[in-house]
Amino acid sequence: MPECIGIARLMTNDVLAVETRPAAPADLPRIAALQALAFSPGRFARTAYRVREGAPELSPYCRVALVGDRLIAAVRMTPITIGGRPGALLLGPLAVDPELAGRGYARRLVAEVADAARAGGEALILLVGDMTYYGRLGFARVPPGQIRLPGPVDPARLLALEIEPGALEMFRGMVAARS
Numbered sequence: 468m469p470e471c472i473g474i475a476r477l478m479t480n481d482v483l484a485v486e487t488r489p490a491a492p493a494d495l496p497r498i499a500a501l502q503a504l505a506f507s508p509g510r511f512a513r514t515a516y517r518v519r520e521g522a523p524e525l526s527p528y529c530r531v532a533l534v535g536d537r538l539i540a541a542v543r544m545t546p547i548t549i550g551g552r553p554g555a556l557l558l559g560p561l562a563v564d565p566e567l568a569g570r571g572y573a574r575r576l577v578a579e580v581a582d583a584a585r586a587g588g589e590a591l592i593l594l595v596g597d598m599t600y601y602g603r604l605g606f607a608r609v610p611p612g613q614i615r616l617p618g619p620v621d622p623a624r625l626l627a628l629e630i631e632p633g634a635l636e637m638f639r640g641m642v643a644a645r646s
């Protein structure tokens with residue numbers, strides 16, 4: 468059955484059996500395809516990618532959502548240091564199949580990676596994104612100049628979620644991928 472018919476049928480039923488789990492190496496081609504669908508080609512030029520390109524593509528915190536065998540959402544999480552201090556993760560890219568947007572799948576993945584980060588002893592999740600979206604998920608603006616990335620970033624888009632209460636003020640300086 469062609470994939471589009473499969474999704475149309477699933478959407479008509481309106482109750483999708485969505486399963487989430489940590490991302491596996493075999494998911495990487497489908498994650499790349501999903502990101503190509505969700506993002507414009509200029510995404511690789513963004514500063515956050517400069518951090519990620521020095522890191523393995525998968526960490527134990529990366530997560531995917533599936534309907535049956537179809538991968539419908541994915542979030543990459545890159546362990547980082549900030550000013551040399553471990554305990555933080557860089558969130559992104561976060562992508563949801565455009566056909567299935569607005570159903571809470573991104574919200575669910577972000578909540579789940581936050582839970583996993585807490586269980587893993589991480590203190591902070593950092594990202595570059597829209598405050599209008601991520602603010603609703605608990606993210607707040609990082610005070611300008613406190614945390615730097617290896618390239619230009621609009622300070623209004625540098626956002627953080629404290630996994631450990633009060634963690635943000637402990638992190639200052641340059642972001643780098645953690646090995």
Ligand SMILES: CC(C)(COP(=O)(O)OP(=O)(O)OC[C@H]1O[C@@H](n2cnc3c(N)ncnc32)[C@H](O)[C@@H]1OP(=O)(O)O)[C@@H](O)C(=O)NCCC(=O)NCCS
Pocket residue numbers: 505506559560561562563564567568569570571572573574575595596597599600
């Ligand atoms: C942004 C994205 C991840 C949201 O996924 P989703 O599963 O549709 O999100 P949710 O269902 O959890 O939330 C949907 C809500 O967020 C809103 N929303 C989506 N993108 C938004 C944005 N950039 N700014 C403000 N609100 C936004 C929707 O309008 C919707 O609002 P509603 O609940 O009032 O109807 C998805 O649309 C996507 O993959 N976009 C392209 C890639 C991208 O921009 N990723 C994020 C940057 S890393």
